[in-house]
Amino acid sequence: MSRRTRRYRQRIYEALDDIRRQNALHRFGDAYLAARNEAFSGLDFDELRREIAVMKDTVREDWQTHVDTFIRQAEKSGAAIFVAEDGQAANQYITRLAQRHGARLAVKSKSMAGEEIELNPALEAVGMRVVETDLGEWIVQLAGQRPSHMVMPAIHLFRDQVAELFGKVTGAAESDDIAHLVEVARHTLRKEFLEADMGITGANLAVVEDGSLALVTNEGNARLVATVPPVHVVLVGIDKLVPTLEDAARILKVLPRNATAQAASSYVTWIRGPAPAPNRQRELHIVLLDNGRSKLATSEQSRDAWRCLRCGACANVCPVYQAIGGHVFGHVYVGAIGVVLTAFLHGLEAAAELIQACIGCRACVEICPADIDLEHIILHLRRRLAEKEGTGKVKGVVFKRILRNRRLFHGMLRSAARMQKPLTDATGSIRHLPLFFSPLTEWRTLPAIAERPLRDLLAEEPCIFAPRLRIALFGGCAAEFVLPQIGLAMAQVCRHLNIELVYPETQSCCGIPALYAGDVETAAELARQNVKALTESEIDAVVTVCPTCTSALVRHFPELLADDPVMAERTAELAAVTQDAAAFLSKQLDNLPPLNHPAIPHTVTYHDSCHLRRGSGVFLEPRKLLKAAGWSLKEMNHPNRCCGFGGSYSVLGQPAIAKTIACDKLQDIMGTGAETVAADCPGCLMMLRGLLKKRQLPTEVAHSVELLAACLP
Amino acid sequence: MTTSVHLLEQFCLAASRAGAKTVRSICPATAADYIVRHAGGAIMLPDFPSARRLDLAALLQAHGGKVQSGDLLRTSCPAEAGITGANFALADTGTVVIESTAQEVRLASTLPERHFVLLHPAKILPDHMAAVPLLRQLHRRRSPDFIAFITGPSRTADIERVLTIGAHGPRELHILLLEELSDDFLEC
Numbered sequence A: 001m002s003r004r005t006r007r008y009r010q011r012i013y014e015a016l017d018d019i020r021r022q023n024a025l026h027r028f029g030d031a032y033l034a035a036r037n038e039a040f041s042g043l044d045f046d047e048l049r050r051e052i053a054v055m056k057d058t059v060r061e062d063w064q065t066h067v068d069t070f071i072r073q074a075e076k077s078g079a080a081i082f083v084a085e086d087g088q089a090a091n092q093y094i095t096r097l098a099q100r101h102g103a104r105l106a107v108k109s110k111s112m113a114g115e116e117i118e119l120n121p122a123l124e125a126v127g128m129r130v131v132e133t134d135l136g137e138w139i140v141q142l143a144g145q146r147p148s149h150m151v152m153p154a155i156h157l158f159r160d161q162v163a164e165l166f167g168k169v170t171g172a173a174e175s176d177d178i179a180h181l182v183e184v185a186r187h188t189l190r191k192e193f194l195e196a197d198m199g200i201t202g203a204n205l206a207v208v209e210d211g212s213l214a215l216v217t218n219e220g221n222a223r224l225v226a227t228v229p230p231v232h233v234v235l236v237g238i239d240k241l242v243p244t245l246e247d248a249a250r251i252l253k254v255l256p257r258n259a260t261a262q263a264a265s266s267y268v269t270w271i272r273g274p275a276p277a278p279n280r281q282r283e284l285h286i287v288l289l290d291n292g293r294s295k296l297a298t299s300e301q302s303r304d305a306w307r308c309l310r311c312g313a314c315a316n317v318c319p320v321y322q323a324i325g326g327h328v329f330g331h332v333y334v335g336a337i338g339v340v341l342t343a344f345l346h347g348l349e350a351a352a353e354l355i356q357a358c359i360g361c362r363a364c365v366e367i368c369p370a371d372i373d374l375e376h377i378i379l380h381l382r383r384r385l386a387e388k389e390g391t392g393k394v395k396g397v398v399f400k401r402i403l404r405n406r407r408l409f410h411g412m413l414r415s416a417a418r419m420q421k422p423l424t425d426a427t428g429s430i431r432h433l434p435l436f437f438s439p440l441t442e443w444r445t446l447p448a449i450a451e452r453p454l455r456d457l458l459a460e461e462p463c464i465f466a467p468r469l470r471i472a473l474f475g476g477c478a479a480e481f482v483l484p485q486i487g488l489a490m491a492q493v494c495r496h497l498n499i500e501l502v503y504p505e506t507q508s509c510c511g512i513p514a515l516y517a518g519d520v521e522t523a524a525e526l527a528r529q530n531v532k533a534l535t536e537s538e539i540d541a542v543v544t545v546c547p548t549c550t551s552a553l554v555r556h557f558p559e560l561l562a563d564d565p566v567m568a569e570r571t572a573e574l575a576a577v578t579q580d581a582a583a584f585l586s587k588q589l590d591n592l593p594p595l596n597h598p599a600i601p602h603t604v605t606y607h608d609s610c611h612l613r614r615g616s617g618v619f620l621e622p623r624k625l626l627k628a629a630g631w632s633l634k635e636m637n638h639p640n641r642c643c644g645f646g647g648s649y650s651v652l653g654q655p656a657i658a659k660t661i662a663c664d665k666l667q668d669i670m671g672t673g674a675e676t677v678a679a680d681c682p683g684c685l686m687m688l689r690g691l692l693k694k695r696q697l698p699t700e701v702a703h704s705v706e707l708l709a710a711c712l713p
Numbered sequence B: 001m002t003t004s005v006h007l008l009e010q011f012c013l014a015a016s017r018a019g020a021k022t023v024r025s026i027c028p029a030t031a032a033d034y035i036v037r038h039a040g041g042a043i044m045l046p047d048f049p050s051a052r053r054l055d056l057a058a059l060l061q062a063h064g065g066k067v068q069s070g071d072l073l074r075t076s077c078p079a080e081a082g083i084t085g086a087n088f089a090l091a092d093t094g095t096v097v098i099e100s101t102a103q104e105v106r107l108a109s110t111l112p113e114r115h116f117v118l119l120h121p122a123k124i125l126p127d128h129m130a131a132v133p134l135l136r137q138l139h140r141r142r143s144p145d146f147i148a149f150i151t152g153p154s155r156t157a158d159i160e161r162v163l164t165i166g167a168h169g170p171r172e173l174h175i176l177l178l179e180e181l182s183d184d185f186l187e188c
């Protein structure tokens, strides 16, 4: 095999692996939600989490007193306490302790704080061997990686990969039977437990009233780590302090249910002081870790993150996490809390890509047992990032990686739809729009991701025999995932016109969000993908239901691909046959069968979308459509003034300005007294609908194609 | 149904959901026989009040059991089973609570393949919150101390999220409900 072929194969394997992992994370997210809802049945999750939030806030506000009291109580039980200002101080304390005891082997049970301060390398640097004993952590350690999930560290690896890793340890070929692999771990690690000189664990809770610690595990490894070796070190963040045993009980009720959908974990171990052993002295050292937490406690914007219980749920339900996994969407801590903590512990720069990747769907907020508005914090970080780096400069690898990969991008939006649904309140009401370009969440309500995307709905539409024309529909993200009914209406109108409408499978985002964020490369890559998708088969026209997409196809694609020798010509051809739905349909109206008009015409007013009127010069056509559909058109003042949505296309738009613009628009609409307002741009529709809904105004909002479809026979 | 019967029912159901096996209404002799039949080898028997009260070592031996006690970390042949008492239990989650400050108790409930727990059926509390005052008393009673809340056998789902029983701790958890045990909640 040539080197090139090998490299090629390698890439394919990597891609396949990715698909396998994405599917696994999707399946996990779905199964998790179902099981978790079951685990909480009969309990009032909202009440529980509010209680926890209040309690954690009390500790945060006066953490120093709580730390002092905890130390006094824990010392009474015979433990030695060290308060470590930062990771380096903690590592130094633990390595010196190990050296003092001549320790050569340390066994560890999972500790996120240990990952945070990179304790293992520090111990190895003084010649110690460190063995992780949590199965997932051990696997990740053998693979030389870091955990990709806080609760399930090896969720990104598969049984065959684990078998290979274990085979290297045992020197035998291990079968990939999971029960067998668990047995190999049990057997191999048992020896390590018995020989270890030092045991290191984290703690899930540190109780101020009596200096006790609680360790929660399912495997039972923490109990062995805490029991067998002569020295036990507990590394615990000061954010884990709770005032009383009642507070601890409340957290223990919620934590296993939210983390792993269990009513209780197999083992909750309460430790106070060094548990004795016959004929030898045992020691318990508690390292209380600050490492930025006291700073977090006073951060106006991020301090709620102090409440985090490290349950991992905000990753489980995050569509971005599901799409790209924890190694990309996270640092030490992954998922939504990972974004916040990375920004806080490692600086805004380190988190820049993660901040950009969040699509604002708020699934994490709904699931968080500590009632942290993670999305709000991330939004704030995004603004700060913009202030610091300027609008155009922010280019995230994550952002690119998702947007350039249609399967990934669409998979992410599909899972956002699934993840939002079971979490929505009973009214199924308006949720936040999970698109890259919606930082304006405070003053308007935004629609949810549709339950089924446009392409799925179109697949169920009947076929047309012997059509007059054949057109391709370019959906665009908004019509594909948020307002698919527009595309469906277009298909219905076409059917009555005896026009076949095809929906090219591999079309993707038009790239405008990337372009507006200054990421020209991603925009060009998307242009290439879309040109390919749309020119693959013989068609008479390409029609869009979003004028922003039209402007991308007609103007930006030719610019972006002007220097591409292969694509330039096809791009020009595509631009020549692309038009907006209203423009296309207005020429076909004579072919429509007689329409059903209401006896008394309803009034409609029409809003000219910026990109349609100024981009394509289309404004007479939609009005013609509305009249054909039997509506009485009442023009508003300034129909072609922007509704404010345009501002939100730039990730870092100016909310205050957009808000003023939107209020003016609202006045113009209300001035007409029309029952319905029509527009041709999904962005405008979302904007207008959100504005009207927030003020509880009854005016309907629709795409003109929808109004036409509504009166088809 | 009286409250205690109701709690007992609820406990047994929750414990079996968590993968534990509950054996009800047996006398000490049948309990010893049950343990010996299911132990699968040597039995770790730490010193705890109920074991003393039943003279469990003798009972087990009478039924053919091979009993280990003393410093269990130093015993040469690994035991297949371990026995401990339970201070009390929680009905809603099927949890047994075991004061495990003594090393033998910790080891007997951790190292072997099978863990047998002796529980007085009257010592079942509704939930963790109801157990907090007792936990507080146990903590205050002596320092240091080590208390285990155990729900079902050891488990992991770390490989492909497939639930697998028996990670580092016991693969089987048998809870034997006997009235001849200590009914003191602070005692095993």
Ligand code: SF4
Residues within 6 Å of the ligand: A314, A317, A318, A319, A320, A321, A335, A336, A357, A358, A359, A360, A361, A362, A363, A364, A365, A374, A375, A378
């Ligand atoms: S808002 Fe949605 S995309 Fe952003 S972190 Fe939360 S779950 Fe993930």
Ligand code: SF4
Residues within 6 Å of the ligand: A307, A308, A309, A310, A311, A312, A313, A314, A315, A336, A337, A364, A367, A368, A369, A370, A371, A372, A374
């Ligand atoms: S932020 Fe909330 S959901 Fe995420 S890990 Fe922390 S407690 Fe769990």
